Amino acid sequence: MRAGLAGDEGAYRRLLRELTPFLRTLARSGLARAGRPTAEAEDIVQDVLIAIHTRRSSWIASEPLVPWIRAILKHKLIDFLRRRGTTGHIDIDTFAEVIAAPAEEPGIATRDVVKLAESLPSGQKAVIHAMFVDGHNTQETASALQMSEGAVRVSLHRGLASLAKMLRGSI
Amino acid sequence: MKTEDLITALSRDARRTGPSVHGRLAMAVALGIASAFAMLVAGLGIRPDLTAASRNMLFDLKMLLVVTLAVAAIALVRASARPEAGLPKIVLLVPGLVLMFGIGHEIATQLPAALPGRLFARNWAFCLVAIPLLGALPLAAILTAMTAAAPRNAALAGALSGFAAGAIAAVAYGLHCSDDSPLFVAAWYSIAIAMLTAAGAVIGRRVLAW
Structure with missing residues (x-):
């Protein structure tokens, strides 16, 4: 991420690519908990990737990256569920015992x-x-x-x- | 669209980003303080008896209150810019204690009949106009810096921006205003800062959502 903030395109791409399965897993388990189809996870993953990109200067380089990423995802997940009319508390901190993401992942969002x-x-x-x-x-x-x-x-x-x-x- | 394509496109936009949101906030606060003091000196004028007033305990207490309030408010805005950080509400303890001490001191040392006069003093209406005016530019600067932030709650982050701008304006106004009674400060400074806080919340809700 530091290299990405400094303008290193290759390092930034690797970071986003490596983060994606992690985001996907969190998005799926969040959707599952809210009783939504996990197929919508890819929409959230893409929202989160765009948010990571456009809000990247809100990460403070001396702080750990993962809590920041989780907070971005939580924000986008809550936003997504709220817009779909799903209410309910989402506790992302208990995501430790998370469902594993399946290996075959199309990676295609439902919106273009x-x-x-x-x-x-x-x-x-x-x-x-x-x-x-x-x-x-x-x-x-x-x-x-x-x-x-x-x-x-x-x-x-x-x-x-x-x-x-x-x-x-x-x- | 494939996520992989999105990643490729986003990484092509990789470039050296400017300062972090904390760096931007620091610049905005510096700019806000500079503009508030420029307006104080050029428009309102610093109170002529400043040297004498600085030996007055109530003036010192007033300045201690507004400075600690500004420091606390800036700490809160900084925290609200980061999605993963909680708000360090404990920082409000210091200005809160200073204010309570001031009010207690006033009630203990003044005759009850004198209290309304000290509360309203002469300038309460002017205070309600001057502090929001002094705080308008600081608020704009802080909100601009905050557009790079990722606050959990946009309205709250905007409100805290207004709160910080109001506290900065109160420091500047405190050097002009000759009413030093803690009762006056507690009532009118608070209302003036609350006006900026409300304005910040309304604007923040619109411009800080992400």
């Missing part, structure tokens, strides 16, 4: 973030499309769209922020 991005302003949509669908990095996106790299980053950041907002609304 790329489809949601259609309703973004055209600049943000183009950047999100270039990076998410075509798989360009910021430099390639910048030259493809004839924007500065800084402008690409700003568009991406804004686009991700509105996507996060839309995800909350679409649930």
Whole structure:
């Protein structure tokens, strides 16, 4: 995470990738406890990944990372359940005896973030499309769209922020 | 969308992030203090008898109260910025004890008939306008810093931002205001700070949710 905050793309990707099974397990057990189908876990996992990314400066580098991640997940899980009209207390601290996640994991959310991005302003949509669908990095996106790299980053950041907002609304 | 693709896309956005949310808050607080004091000096003016007043126990008590309140409020905002941290409510103990001591001292040393006069003094209405005005910029600065935060409860984090801005404004206003009675401070400073706290809660609910 420290390397990710310093801008190391490879280390950051590894971190997010390694966190995902852990997030998935917690999301599944949270859903199971609330009596929701565990198939919705992937939506929560993706929400949490976006939240980890957009809120990463709220992690204090001298503090342990796992409690921060669990708190982000708990917040998103409660938010998700509240929006689906499920009430009830979620005690994530007792998740120690958690159901193991099955090995075959499709990793596909029921909502399509790329489809949601259609309703973004055209600049943000183009950047999100270039990076998410075509798989360009910021430099390639910048030259493809004839924007500065800084402008690409700003568009991406804004686009991700509105996507996060839309995800909350679409649930 | 596949989670793996999302991870790839997010990691492409990896870049050196600015200061942590605590760093941003520290800058916002410094900016807020600077703006409140600039408005104090340029607009209200520091009370002319400051040197004499600093030998007055009630003035010292008032300043001790607002400074400890500001320190406590800033500690609470800092904690509320992190989703995994609990609020260290214990920090409110010090200003609470100072306030109770002040009120007790006032009741013990003043004639009962003098108390209403000391409560209302001359400037209560001005205090209710000046503190929110002095606190508006600090509130904006703190809320801006807090947009990078991940508070458990957006309205509460906004309220604490307003509380901190109000306490900073109260320190500045305390250097202007010539009413040093703990009764005056307990009533009017509290209401003025509560106004900023409420404003912070309303704004925070909208801008700090994530």
